[in-house]
Amino acid sequence: MSQTATPALGPTFTAGLWKENPVLRLLLGMCPTLAVTAALKPAITMGGCVIFVLICSNIVVSLMRNLLKPHLRILMFTLTIATFVTIADLILKAFVPDMSAALGPYVPLIIVNCIIICRAEACASKNGLVVSVVDAIGMGLxxxxxxxxxxSIREILSTGKLLEVSVMPSGFVPWAAMGMPVGAFITLGLILGLVNIITKKAS
Amino acid sequence: MDTLNTLLLGFISIVLINNLVLTKFLGICPFLGVSGRIDMAFGMGMAVTFVVTLSGILTWMIDHFLLKPYDLQVMQYVCFILVIAGAVQLVEMYVRKFFPPLYESFGIFLPLITTNCAILGLCLFINLWEINSLIEAAVLSIGAGVGFTMAICIMAGIRENLNLVDVPKCLRGAPITLITAGLLTMAFMGFSGMIK
Known part of the structure; x- marks a missing residue:
């Protein structure tokens, strides 16, 4: 089935970056988006974990797509994802223990991140290996x-620093609220509003 | 008396101070998706409360009686997600058999409880906080469900009124919901000094 209509690789890759951006356009994976973005470093670590899990699970799902029974497929997806999340969690614990402690339960929570199940269902279970991997990289990025x-926005406004380097002028008073849940919700709300304006201008 | 005190404090703290939705960002997807109408939100809250109680207790027992004695904690996440998926399946069958209209109105959201972060999140938090008694784990699970129901119902109430307001065009839909949720978390921050 994949041979009949293989999607072009370029558009598949760029779709994840803007047109079908999982967070901004599809509103998937909101929990980690809000929870780990108080500073840049945990956010990038989280992104790396999601890319790793997404690529691995897309590979496995794509390879076993012809064996899946419809009523069992979600369970199989979840188990595949849970396995790779366990691997990612152990790697983090072994090599960057402080990051692992900072992210806490949000690493295992990648299991229930809608982005990964959504890509397994919408892309990997219908397409061949190469397309699935490219799609995973695009979406993950x-x-x-x-x-x-x-x-970055939240870290700069809440501490005046970015990755431990001061970037704001010396008279800057940190906005403590940006580091708290309030800042996460309101910043993401405003970014989504901005994206709405940009897409409207473009069309 | 002492245990009762701990349990009560634990319950209040998980409902108000450590509310999973508003301070831990868990279960945001249904929070944004289902919170359009109060009755739907309440039904969803009840279903989640049931699943979270069941899976909270079951995962605690599996963790303490199976995984820890045999040093199998690597399997933790896989076991947890299987228990949750099973519990959701149970609720789905029960609701379909006894409340067909409710089943119709839930549609896709019922099986999606499996991927509700609040449930797996609570199981992980119980593990992380090193809760050592079954009763405490059960109280925390029920409290998490009640907290979720409360948050989603408050949100649904606000959103019903939001329909009548003139929101700037670019902020309609998800953006204004997120900003409202932000203001709601600010209100909940007021509880944080309640228990030391």
């Missing part, structure tokens, strides 16, 4: 970039 933008 789109997710990571969105997280980085949100985290």
């Amino acid at each position: 789109g997710f990571t970039l969105t997280l980085s933008v949100l985290a």
Whole structure:
């Protein structure tokens, strides 16, 4: 079935970055988006984990797509994802223990991140290996970039620093609220509003 | 008396102070998706409360009686997600058999409870906070469900009124909902000093 209509690789890759950006356009994976973006470093770590899990699960799902029974497929997706999340979690614990502690339960929560199940269902279970991998990289990068933008805004406004380097003028008073849940919700709301304006201008 | 005190404090703290939706960002998807009408929101809250109670207790027991004695904690996440998927399946069958109209109105959102972060999140938090008694785990699970129901119902109430307001065009839909949720978390921050 994949041979009949293989999507072009270029558009598949760029779709995840803007046109079908998982966070900004599809509103998927909101929990980690809001939870780990108080600073840039955890946000990038989170993005890296999601890219890893997304690529691995898309590969496996794509390889076993012809064996799946319809009523069992969601369960199989979830189990595949849970396996790779366990691997990612153990790697984080072994090599960057401080990041692992900072992210806490949000790493295992990648299991229930809608982005990954959505890509398994919408792309990997219908397409061949190459398309699935390209799609995973595109979507993962789109997710990571969105997280980085949100985290940069919040980190700069809440501490005046970015990755431990001061970037704001010396008289800057940090906005403590930006580091709290309030800042996460309102910043993401405003970014979504901005994206709405940009897409309207473009069309 | 002492245990009762701990349980009560635990319950209040998970409902108000550590509310999963508003301070831990768990379960945001249904929070944004289903919170359009109060009755739907309440039904969803009840279903989630049931699943979270069941899976909270079951995962605690599996973790303490199976995984820890046999040093199998690597399997934790896989076991947790299987328990949750099973519990959701149970609720789905029950609702379909006894409340067909409710089943119709839930549609896709009922099976999606499996991927509700609030449920897996709570199981992980119970594990992380090193809760050592079954009763405490059960109280926390029920509290998490009540907190979720409360948050989603408040949100639905606000959104019903939001329909009558003239919101700037670019902010309609998800953006204004997120901003409203932000203001709501600010209100909930007021509870944070309640228990030391």
